[in-house]
Amino acid sequence: MKIKESDIPKSAFCTRYGHYEFLVMPFGLTNALATFMDLMNSVFKTYLDKFIIVFIDDILIYSRSWEEHIEHLRMVLRTLAKHRLYAKFSKYEFWLDSVQFLGHIISKDGLFVDPVKIKAVSKWSTPTNVSEI
Numbered sequence: 001m002k003i004k005e006s007d008i009p010k011s012a013f014c015t016r017y018g019h020y021e022f023l024v025m026p027f028g029l030t031n032a033l034a035t036f037m038d039l040m041n042s043v044f045k046t047y048l049d050k051f052i053i054v055f056i057d058d059i060l061i062y063s064r065s066w067e068e069h070i071e072h073l074r075m076v077l078r079t080l081a082k083h084r085l086y087a088k089f090s091k092y093e094f095w096l097d098s099v100q101f102l103g104h105i106i107s108k109d110g111l112f113v114d115p116v117k118i119k120a121v122s123k124w125s126t127p128t129n130v131s132e133i
Helices: 005-011 032-043 066-082 115-122
Strands: 013-015 018-020 052-055 058-061 098-101 104-107 110-113
Touching (some): 058 098
Antiparallel strands (some): 013 018, 052 058, 104 110
16 A cells, blocks of 8 residues: 655654665554555445455455355455455465354354364363452
């Protein structure tokens, strides 16, 4: 995402090799993820909660069948290209039967809490006195 011309000087920083200014927003700066999420929500507005969820830097595409998923994936990639946005395919995973998302496992069988997230709680020993409660 390009930084507004008038804001470029605000991104300036010095190194021992010289003075630099960002021309595009580097992810890692405050509000960069919020800006990315806002952009993705506006780009995918017509598809949100129909077959796509955007959360921070994740784009989750879900479908009822492989054929439907192929079409959804095609629509998402075309929409990105239309807005001159490009996916870095090395950071994406395709054709998964289940995904871990926000502490849950999502699959064709439904939505379940990720067992790793509840392991510590399930192994708690029964309290034996008032202070342990």
